[in-house]
Amino acid sequence: MTNEPKKLILNLFEMACVSHITHGLWRLEGNNRHRFADLDYWTELAEICEDGGFDAVFLADVVGTYDVFRDGPETALREGLQNPDLDPLLLVPAMAAATRRLGFGVTFSTTYEPPFAFARRMSTLDHLTRGRVGWNIVTSYLPNAARNFGLDGEIPHDRRYELADEYLHVLYKLWEGSWDDGALVHDRERGVVTDPAKVRYIDHVGAHHRVAGPHLVHPSPQRTPVLFQATGSPAGSAFAGRHAEVLFTGGRTTEQFQAVKRSVQDAAVAQGRTEDSVRFVVQAGVITGRTQEEAEDKWRLYRAHTSLDGILAHQGLPVDLTAAPRDITVAEAVARSGKDVGRSLMVPLDRTVGEVLDGIRAGNQERFFVVGTPDVVADEIERWLDVDGIDGINLRQYHSFGTAQDFAELVVPELRRRGRLPEAGEHTGATLRERIFGHPRLPEEHVGTRYRGGAHLGADTVPVAVPVAGPVSEPVAEPVAEPVTV
Incomplete structure (x- = not known):
């Protein structure tokens, strides 16, 4: 009896701008990047992903302009480099309305905006998508972002994660502890919409936030959205061990990736979670064609326009x-x-x-890159799954919509044949968390569940983080800003 092949988590990596991470390729013939502010772009893309077997569209974001190079924003603006950039949260309802199964991972920073308003927006999205939304937790790294929110410069990297820890606990109190299941009753005979006995203040008073509550939104299908995080640093890995369910990381070698994975697993175990409680997703470059020559021709074209x-x-x-x-x-x-x-x-x-x-x-590429026919691509992805130990990919878009269409039409059928993706129409869970983990809400071992039923609310209730025993791996590049190496 053989074990079932490990399934691939398949996301498309996107951003509501012209130039995301494939610089200059917006000029390619037939590329739709100029339509980024057109709602039809996003609904069409969502339909391609839904029909093509993708699990989710993963939406990146920034809250500042790249203005360090050449001492100003001029180069970034000429290049369309993540500016102009739309708010990713506002795209989700339209894409959700155009699909029935596709999930959405949206990026939002914990550093600059208050948690109460964000909690409301995410609960709203979870309701409107019927539980198909996840949150990519970031702390923002651009100097210009800090200046946009009244600071003179960036908050130091590790300090941002300390601030984020309290931010998450405020959200857990609102999402998990403020309302009981069944509080919304709609009792026409008694004239009662919500049972007041099942709703409570959170009365959080912490070092950085004071939030009274109660939460403004009743429990959504997932309560807490699926918790994504993008990092590769020691501080980020320790934070992921406490909070993340899916880690978006990278590595130019198998060893780099596995060092980050090991450090996060160690951190998770130190927090009372299981070693397999976190899934690991990498940014992947996949260029495919019906022949090897066709795939290589595309790669040459992309390099020429980079x-x-x-x-x-x-x-x-x-x-x-x-x-x-x-x-x-x-x-x-x-x-x-x-x-x-x-x-x-x-x-x-x-x-x-x-x-x-x-x-x-x-265009030197990192470990998770392949150019070839569907067989070649599928062989490589199986190596990433079985040898490197990844759980999924965020597929880099070289051409919109060519990249997603090529993968859906050529690679997905081969991965399905090998048992690496569900068959078309196969039920894999109504919510995004069910699709990834098989259950709709945070597992009991997760720190966010400590507030369920109104437990541990109020001031001074944020638990002290448990340090990871032993050395933590050296940092690798954040996946959305790879260092330049040759």
Whole structure:
């Protein structure tokens, strides 16, 4: 008797802008990126994903402009680099109305906006989608984002995660503890809409937030949306062990990815969760065609249209290497610039400027990248699942809608044949959490459930985080802002 093959969590990675993470490719013939502010773009994309067997559309977001490169926002604006950028939460109801099964992961930052209003928006989305929504927890990393919300500069990385911890507990109190199931009764005979005995204040008084409650929305299908998180750092991994259900991470090697996975699993166990309580999703580049030549032709076309300026602006390089002589080292270029870059320049200092720029232009790829026929792609994805140990992918869009259509038409049938994806129409759960985990709400072992039934509400009720025993892996790049390496 053989074990059933491990199923792939399949998401499309998107963002409501022209240039997300495939810089310059919006210029490709037939690309629809210019339609990003058209509601029909999103409903059409949702229908492609639904019909093509995707589990969810994963929507990235930023709350600032990339203005470090060349000391201003001009390059990012010329490139359409995540600016203009629409609010991803507002796209979900339209996509949900056009589909019946597809899930949605939306990005929102814990750093700058109060938790009470956000709790209401997410509960609303969970109701409107009938439980098909997840939240990608981020803390925001752009200096301009901090200035947009009244700060002089970024809050330090690890400090942002400390702030996020209290933020999450406020949300859990609202989502899990403020209302009991069955509180909304709609009793016409007695003239009662909500049973007051089943609704309560949360009276949270913490170091950073004071929230009275009660929550403004009755319990939604999932109560707490599926908790995604994007990180690869030690602080982020420890936070994920406490809170995340699905971790979006990366790694240029199998070893990098597995180090992050191990650190998160250790952190989860330290919090009383099981080792398999977190699913691991990576950003994946998949370029496929009916023949190997067709797939390679697409990759050559994409590389020819890739914008070097777009990549450098996205990386936020504080030194403009394109203005330096190609034959000097990066270290010398930094010295000539007169800038104190610290550890922010994530390129090899001992390589020449020309070598670094040529490497970027050539499009060197990380571990989770494949160009080939459906058989070649499926073989590689099976290696990612069985050897690397991933649980799913966020598929990078090189061409909209060509990337999603190619994967749906060519790769999905092959993965289904191998048992890696459910068959078309196969029931896999009504809510997003059921689809991924088989149950609609947070498991009892999760820290968010400690507030159920009104337990542990009020001031000074946020538990102290349990540190992870042993060394934590070295950080790898955040998946939406890979460092430039050659």
